[in-house]
Amino acid sequence: MSGKGIRIEGLRKRYGEGDTAVNALKGVDMQVAPGEVVGLIGPSGSGKSTLLKCLGAVIDPTAGRMTLGEEVIYDDGWKVRDLRALRRDKIGFVFQAPYLIPFLDVTDNVALLPMLAGVANGESRAKALELLTALDVQHRARAMPSQLSGGEQQRVAIARGLVNRPPVILADEPTAPLDSERAMAVIRILNDMARKFETAIIVVTHDEKIIPTFKRIYHIRDGVTHEEAGEGREFE
Ligand SMILES: Nc1ncnc2c1ncn2[C@@H]1O[C@H](COP(=O)(O)OP(=O)(O)O)[C@@H](O)[C@H]1O
Ligand SMILES: [Mg+2]
Numbered sequence: 764m765s766g767k768g769i770r771i772e773g774l775r776k777r778y779g780e781g782d783t784a785v786n787a788l789k790g791v792d793m794q795v796a797p798g799e800v801v802g803l804i805g806p807s808g809s810g811k812s813t814l815l816k817c818l819g820a821v822i823d824p825t826a827g828r829m830t831l832g833e834e835v836i837y838d839d840g841w842k843v844r845d846l847r848a849l850r851r852d853k854i855g856f857v858f859q860a861p862y863l864i865p866f867l868d869v870t871d872n873v874a875l876l877p878m879l880a881g882v883a884n885g886e887s888r889a890k891a892l893e894l895l896t897a898l899d900v901q902h903r904a905r906a907m908p909s910q911l912s913g914g915e916q917q918r919v920a921i922a923r924g925l926v927n928r929p930p931v932i933l934a935d936e937p938t939a940p941l942d943s944e945r946a947m948a949v950i951r952i953l954n955d956m957a958r959k960f961e962t963a964i965i966v967v968t969h970d971e972k973i974i975p976t977f978k979r980i981y982h983i984r985d986g987v988t989h990e991e992a993g994e995g996r997e998f999e
Contacts, residue, residue, distance in 0.1 A: 767832050768963040769818070769931050770794040774827035776813050776986075787813040789986035790827070797930065797961035800954050802968060802993060805983035811967045814983065815933045818965070819854050820846045832930055851880055855924035855962075859936040861916040863908035863923075869895065870904045873922045880927060894922040897959070898952060914945040918952065925956055932956075932964040938973055946972050 776788040787810045795801050805811050816822045818829065820841075829837040831853055836843050843849050863872045873891035878884060895901045898918045903911055911919065917937065924932055934953065938946035950966075950973045957964050968974065978995035981988045 768796040770830040772828040777825045795963040800964040802977035802980040810986045855929040855932040857924040857934040861920035934966045
């Protein structure tokens with residue numbers, strides 16, 4: 764792989780100490796190239812959320828190595844001083860539920876992140892509109908979240924995940940509440956966005972509708988991953 768994207772080597776996470784310690788990740792290897800969308804699949808308790816939280820710098824791994832672009836961000840300890848800035852600028856999150864802020868309109872829901880990163884309000888709104896346009900919800904820009912359909916809300920949530928142009932997107936069950944057609948629309952959008960912005964995207968899912976779309980899949984079981992070719996089925 765080139766110097767971009769994300770790479771994880773021998774990642775370990777232990778919760779707790781002594782007799783009650785849980786080894787949730789036992790040496791995970793994974794790499795996702797820019798522009799690539801990979802699936803992460805595994806049974807409940809296999810370590811999916813723990814892996815996403817380590818990748819998102821929400822919790823501390825116990826050992827191993829993570830490289831983002833050309834930067835080693837973790838090597839048996841964080842190599843980045845400002846983890847808040849890492850989370851804000853380098854990692855986009857898309858959750859199962861959109862978690863839009865109910866008292867902000869669609870544009871401000873998306874513009875909030877660049878505003879928090881210190882970008883001027885006008886420029887933040889312009890960035891938000893650009894993403895909303897790419898996701899084909901620009902006509903809802905002044906609507907409140909409660910006025911949107913479920914599919915529209917999820918597209919706004921994806922716009923918010925992408926607005927700071929993070930090199931990595933972590934999506935946790937992004938299609939779970941959606942019907943088949945809308946789920947495929949979300950996957951198509953994630954693939955388009957990955958290509959357009961050279962984003963590396965990891966999708967945790969057990970949604971049978973979307974699993975055949977991945978070209979590569981990481982299976983995780985008991986804290987260990989193994990890679991497998993997916994069907995990579997076209998979805999036009
Ligand atoms: N905060 C925690 N403290 C202790 N054990 C945890 C904690 N979070 C998760 N675990 C354990 O780590 C393992 C992996 O959990 P998790 O990453 O949530 O799996 P998944 O998301 O695949 O369901 C499970 O055995 C779980 O009980
Ligand atoms: Mg989980």
